[in-house]
Amino acid sequence: MTDPDDDGQPLSSPEARPLPNDDELINFINEHDHAPTVKELARAFGLKPHQRAPLRKQLKSIINKGQYRTAQNRNMLPAQELPAVLPLKITRVTADGEYLATPVDNNLNSNAMIMIKPDRRKPVALTTGDEVLARLAPSRSSSKDKQRYEARVIRVLPRTKRQVFGEVIQTSKGYMLENADRNARHGIDLIINADMDIAAGDFVEAELQQGRGYLNRTAQVIRRIGSRDNPNFSALAIAEFELPHHFDEDVLAEAKKAKIPTPKGRTDIRDIPLITIDGADARDFDDAVYAEPLADGWRVMVAIADVAHYVAEGSALDREAQLRGNSVYLPDMVVPMLPEDLSNGLCSLRPHEDRACVVADMTIDENGHKTGHRIYRGLMRSHARLTYDEVELALNDANAPAPQGIDKALIQHLYGAYLSLSKERAERGALELNLAEKRIAFDDQGKAIGITKRYQNTSQKLIEEMMILANVAAAETLEGASALCVYRAHEPPDPARIDSLYDLCRAMGLSFAKGQVIRPADFNKLLYRGKTALGDGDNQLLNETVLRCQSQANYRITNPGHYGLGLIRYAHFTSPIRRYSDLMVHRSLLKESRIDAEKAAETCQHISETERRAANAERRSVDRYAASLIAHETGHIMTGKVISITGFGAFIELSDHSTEGLLPLAQMPPDYYHIDTTLGVMRGDRNGIEVKTGDQIDVMIMSVTPVKGSVLLSWADGGGLDGQTSNGQNRSKPAKGQLSRRRMKKPPRKKKSGAKKLGKQRQKP
Secondary structure (H helix, E strand, C coil), X not given: CCCECCCCCECCCCCCXXXXXXXXXXXXXXXXXXXXXXXXXXXXXCCCHHHHHHHHHHHHHHHHCCCEEECCCCCXXXXXXXXXXXXXXXXEECCCCCEEEEECCCCCCCCCEEEECCCCCCCCCCCCCCEEEEEEEECCCCCCCCCEEEEEEEEEXXXXXXXXXXXXXXXXXXXXXXXXXXXXXXXXXXXXXCCCCCCCCEEEEEXXXXXXXXXXXXXXXXXXXXXXXXXXXXXXXXXXXXXXXXXXXXXXXXXXXXXXXXXXXXXXXXXXXXXXXXXXXXXXXXXXXXXXXXXXXXXXEEEEECHHHHCCCCCHHHHHHXXXXXXXXXXXXXXXXXXXXXXXHHCCCCECCEEEEEEEEEEEECCCCEEEXXXXXXXXXXXXXXXXXXXXXXXXXXXXXXXXXXXXXXXXXXXXXXXXXXXXXXXXXXXXXXXXXXXXXXXXXXXXXXXXXXXXXXXXXHHHHHHHHHHHHHHHHHHHXXXXXXXXXXXXXXXXXXXXXXXXXXXXXXXXXXXXXXXXHHHHHHHHHHHHHCCHHHHHHHHHHHHXXXXXXXXECCXXXXXXXXXXXXXXXXXXXXXXXXXXXXXXXXXXXXCCHHHHHHHHHHHHHHXXXXXXXXXXXXXXXXXXXCHHHCCCEEEEEEEEEEXXXXXXXXXXXXXXXXXXXXXXXXXXXXXXXXXXXXXXXXXXXXXXXXXXXEEEEEEEECCCCEEEEEECCCCCCCCEECCCCECCXXXXXXXXXXXXXXXXXXXXXXXXXXXXXXXXX
């Protein structure tokens, strides 16, 4: 009786044949219609199972000679040939919308040219750095010297973070990386090349090493970004979020060739006293405004830099602008969408210089309703560059001199038009959330020295309303012409998010009908009632809960309207220097766009993602600079305001610095704590401690990690490590063991028959 082997061949078959020589194996592989496995080779040459081991050694010898290699499925492939299905990484986007890629596996032939063809049936928007699983086919243009492939995307792969960022720390065993990721809980062992000048305290970029160290926690240092002594958290954000920040030579060359156009074909409006109003630190001025009274309302002109004139669709400039999607405004620098020759040069509406522009020329009645508009190309000259503070002073102080020597009537007319537009805004019920903006202040040497919080003032609201009016005019023009429009879309809130707001209102004694169709005006009424009936802490909690209810705005070629502004049609038109969406709208208005709806939809998805990336980079940079401001305050006690309660503790804003820190449950006095995140309350089971949103409490700064942007706080019930607060007030030293508190064990309680279980949050033992 014979037993079959794993090939189904009997063991008692005739005597084994000799192994084929190298030439026979190579000829067979070359003639085969697919990459054969070892099992297939053995079967083809009539080899026995016990002969597979020497066959593998022979194949390994062929591989070592560089003639062939094994694929991931253990098939044999020619040395320069790639598998039919392979993970790829996008390295470049071509002018035709095609993608150049390279294998993710560095051991494969990275010199092969791989072109990913767009699938018109299933379009995907990709950008540099994305990874996809693709099906490859050799291109007819391949040669012996250069392998070329065409690829089709099977699916987009989740991004895997191979690069890590953080601060180098020295240990007894060498160097480790304090990961900049706030959620990272473990250090990473570092490999540093001998020729790299890296020391403890440096900020570095490192690449995780595959299969090395416990849980792959070993990384090779790639480059130095900065140091703790002179931190550049903006540079860290650029690296961490992979923000494109260098322009290729062809892009810079196109920008340098740009010239101001002649007035031919443009409306000459250089005599109209348009002015720019921006922040004091602004460098690019992409909009100018003018208003004059009419018999029944106002004429409002908004002139925008004509970026489309300089950035032709499909050019190197255009490809780079689309890749970036938007400018990124970090605390101490700007990563521009366009080269400086344009963003701060020809496309910036500098005072007393001729500039090409696109004008939204509009009329409104006394109640702010738009009665007419037209959009045209013009040639303008800004008559003054004003700041928000200068305009605010002129509006609030009748005796203040006119800023920059302009006719003060210019500002009064703008204000009159703004008052009319404000009436229309109130009528349509736009959402009114006046949130503070945090800004990092720097000294002349570029060192962070403090945080300022600013709320929107009248001059800023004035410009905002005029930009909204122009954006509406642009959207209506395109929709009226049945032209492609990139809408700024904002959906109504998710009903599930309204539930928490409804519960909060019930607890606060405020009426809020959950089942109704909720309009922005309904939120405004609720906020007004909260402002008049609640204290500062509860009112702050109410505002934050309303904000969390809102959906995230994005870009689309379909129009769901803009819920927050209460508008049916809305597009971004007023900032083409820093937003690619606005440039797309300009081209469509000027009939200079050649892209189809499918490509436009892909671009909208991409620029929505780059917008979120920019917001995350800015937020992380601000958090890191804010943490660095109190790094020297470790052990001190400060007063802070509770800004939110979570299931794991409370977030506190330190009054002296406006820096936020976390007061975790583990750093509260030992007890079991009941937590109600809806009401924003945390209450001790026995010690009577109650912490609510809006409360002023004393906390001790336990640790600060600037590279993570994290500040860890402790409940202060005895003083700081040095016995003084940050204000110099004497306090008693903490009791022994206070800084590493033990959690109290809750004594066992006898269960009562039929008793209802109560949900409690408690500290972990």
